[in-house]
Amino acid sequence: MGSSKLHQNDANCVWVDGPIIVGAGPSGLATSACLTQQGVPSLILEKSDCLASLWQLRTYDRLKLHLPKQFCELPLLGFPHNFPKYPTQHQFISYLESYAGHFSIQPRFNQAVQSADYDHILGFWRVKTQDSEYISRWLITATGENAEPVIPDIPGINKFNGSVVHTSSYKSGSEFKNQRVLVIGCGNSGMEVSLDLCRYNAIPHMVVRNTVHVLPREMFGFSTFGIAMALIKWFPLWLVDKFLLLVANFILGNTDQVGLRRPKTGPIELKNVTGKTPVLDVGALSQIKSGEIKVFQVMEGVKEITGNGAKFMDGREKEIDSIILATGYKSNVPTWLKGCDFFNKDGMPKTPFPNGWKAEKGLYTVGFTRRGLLGTASDAVKIARDIARQWRPNDSCSNSHVILLKET
Ligand SMILES: Cc1cc2nc3c(=O)[nH]c(=O)nc-3n(C[C@H](O)[C@H](O)[C@H](O)COP(=O)(O)OP(=O)(O)OC[C@H]3O[C@@H](n4cnc5c(N)ncnc54)[C@H](O)[C@@H]3O)c2cc1C
Numbered sequence: 001m002g003s004s005k006l007h008q009n010d011a012n013c014v015w016v017d018g019p020i021i022v023g024a025g026p027s028g029l030a031t032s033a034c035l036t037q038q039g040v041p042s043l044i045l046e047k048s049d050c051l052a053s054l055w056q057l058r059t060y061d062r063l064k065l066h067l068p069k070q071f072c073e074l075p076l077l078g079f080p081h082n083f084p085k086y087p088t089q090h091q092f093i094s095y096l097e098s099y100a101g102h103f104s105i106q107p108r109f110n111q112a113v114q115s116a117d118y119d120h121i122l123g124f125w126r127v128k129t130q131d132s133e134y135i136s137r138w139l140i141t142a143t144g145e146n147a148e149p150v151i152p153d154i155p156g157i158n159k160f161n162g163s164v165v166h167t168s169s170y171k172s173g174s175e176f177k178n179q180r181v182l183v184i185g186c187g188n189s190g191m192e193v194s195l196d197l198c199r200y201n202a203i204p205h206m207v208v209r210n211t212v213h214v215l216p217r218e219m220f221g222f223s224t225f226g227i228a229m230a231l232i233k234w235f236p237l238w239l240v241d242k243f244l245l246l247v248a249n250f251i252l253g254n255t256d257q258v259g260l261r262r263p264k265t266g267p268i269e270l271k272n273v274t275g276k277t278p279v280l281d282v283g284a285l286s287q288i289k290s291g292e293i294k295v296f297q298v299m300e301g302v303k304e305i306t307g308n309g310a311k312f313m314d315g316r317e318k319e320i321d322s323i324i325l326a327t328g329y330k331s332n333v334p335t336w337l338k339g340c341d342f343f344n345k346d347g348m349p350k351t352p353f354p355n356g357w358k359a360e361k362g363l364y365t366v367g368f369t370r371r372g373l374l375g376t377a378s379d380a381v382k383i384a385r386d387i388a389r390q391w392r393p394n395d396s397c398s399n400s401h402v403i404l405l406k407e408t
Pocket residue numbers: 022023024025026027028045046047048051052053054055059063064065066067071072111112113114142143144145146147332336366367368371372373374376
């Protein structure tokens with residue numbers, strides 16, 4: 001059974017046998033499943049009313065995984081064999097639903113964790129949601145690197161007459177037909193949304209304020225990511241990056257010429273060091289080359305938004321109808337995890353991969369490796385093994401704990 005026994009002494013105070021996991025995304029589900037396999041129950045607290053809320057509520061219709069399926073599987077249960085190489089978001093969600101079903105994982109939905117504190121006197125984590133306080137020896141943060149949208153404070157944006165949406169609220173280009181759309185940001189979201197807009201006859205203008213690596217999703221029929229992972233086992237990172245860039249330039253041409261300058265650091269090294277994901281191109285680049293997607297390469301980006309347009313840092317101006325913020329995401333850990341210096345101010349573990357999964361006093365983190373779902377799988381397995389070593393079911397919960405911790 002995935003679910004933990006709960007001991008509720010009154011409406012507000014719940015003792016949890018086994019760890020409390022915050023977040024029912026892929027990371028929370030994977031960790032709960034691995035714990036179950038080790039015979040350890042757990043409880044997932046999820047703020048929304050469904051699992052994998054990022055995938056169910058905050059992604060656009062056309063989204064597919066951009067890494068091949070074998071790099072996106074959770075531990076213990078793979079994708080169904082009939083899934084394509086790059087599953088759609090709907091297939092990924094259905095996989096996650098059956099994964100949760102298979103391991104009998106039943107998250108407590110509509111439980112937004114507002115604070116988690118370590119009680120030094122009792123040696124337990126006290127986790128508060130709007131309804132209850134949950135108490136356990138172990139706390140696992142699984143709220144994700146993409147918990148909240150990054151909304152830049154651009155002067156004048158509140159006075160803009162058209163619509164302004166972040167990519168997390170964008171579904172499709174159908175609402176933007178024949179509009180001039182300013183897409184701010186050129187990561188995977190900015191590129192894919194711009195491509196989607198083209199398919200609905202909108203006119204995307206993509207703002208590029210920085211350097212960016214664009215790689216083809218595949219090289220000679222093999223996924224670029226898979227090639228990189230295979231080469232890394234044998235060659236130094238700098239050589240793998242050199243190879244990827246050589247082939248990328250051969251396939252895509254010099255992206256500098258269309259306003260997409262490459263960073264000095266190679267794509268995989270940059271991802272590992274800063275977390276900045278290279279764009280894995282699924283067609284946007286050819287739309288850029290043909291002029292369907294217009295690139296505004298401007299150092300420091302947009303200076304100001306007016307009622308019907310944008311002014312750029314280099315003095316240029318452009319009339320536009322709508323704005324899409326493809327400005328990325330951030331962790332929300334600092335807003336709820338209290339009195340803990342394991343995370344930096346951006347809500348990422350200070351200890352780098354592969355050692356960032358374990359903090360102290362029974363605190364763990366899953367899915368903060370900047371290595372996508374592969375990183376999630378690796379963290380989940382390690383956390384479950386570590387907690388299983390400490391788990392003694394017979395003294396998991398004595399009534400005295402419940403009485404001791406009676407809510408004030
Ligand atoms: C558009 C997009 C596409 C991606 N595609 C890929 C891909 O192809 N391959 C890949 O490897 N990675 C991909 N990623 C990276 C992505 O982060 C992972 O795929 C995955 O979703 C991470 O899982 P997670 O469980 O760590 O975080 P999330 O999926 O973000 O799940 C976190 C959960 O925690 C909940 N939560 C947050 N705060 C609280 C709180 N205070 N209290 C309670 N619950 C809370 C959220 O509601 C959410 O359900 C993509 C990311 C995005 C944005």
